[in-house]
Amino acid sequence: MQALLALSRAIDRLNAFVGKYSIWLIFAATFISAANAIVRKAFNYSSNGFLEVQWYLFAWSFLIAAGWTLLNREHVRIDVINSRLSKKAQVWIDIVGFALFLTPLCITILWLSVPEVIQKYTSGEMSGNPGGLIRWPVWVAIPVGITLLMLQGWSELIKRIAFLTGDGPDPMGRLADKSAEEELAEALRAEADKKQAEALAAAQR
Template structure:
């Protein structure tokens, strides 16, 4: 079990890093959307590539962050009934869910989604829209995202079994840590303050 817990910590670390990176894709998608709107209004022109890269980034952020979202316990759960049960019963319900629902679903998507990506990669499939983008990068998000989700599901399963054995604390308890969104907001504030400080230094120097 200790080896499995080390594996679980490794998966948690991986999805945490992915979550910190993927959050920037949402900012990028919003920036491209704003730029596309400005270009369309000012120059009366647009590009399907601009439109498609937006949903490429959105698809990547949604799929790649699925494992991170599970790690944070933010997936939607119907806990109206389970919340009335004892903690150990709730844990057993979640173990059942990971084994009988999440794992088969992820394996099924990987079974069908991986060949779908490989066909797109081999054929060099392009968007049917004029000026559109190549398709395989967004197809790659399917096996990549569901692999991360499957690994996180197994990590959560390991932690719940370890909890039932009394080896770790309750893995469902919320931890008082900064979310990826909070870290992104802090990074943006730091960049803004650094830019402001640089501008003031240049003014004083001149």
């Protein structure tokens, strides 16, 4: 079990790294979108390639961050019934979901998508739009993203089995790392408390 937990931690680090830097793909898509609009208005020039590269970047950011999203438990969950169950029952539901639903689904998508990626790479398939881009780079995002998601599913499966055997902490507990929104809220509260204390001190003088 300790070897499996070490594997789980390695997968977590991988998806945490990917998720941390995938935001730059969104930034690049936004920058290209703004630059395309400026060039179109200023020089009356545009290209479908500018639009397609934005779609490519968005597809990459969405797909490769799927594992990071699962790591941070940010996927949509239906907790109306699940939240009323015991912790052990919730863990078992996740185990069944990761083992019997997520993993087979990911394997099926990989089975179907990898031959498509190879075919598009070998044929050099291009977009049907004038000025469009070559297709295979965006198709590669599918197996890459699904592999990261499947690995994270295995990591979460290991954590839940370890919890049931008493070898790991509660995998359903609160995450240690705060989100950007939580950090901002705490900073604002601290600033407000500081200003209130300064105002109170000034009033007592």
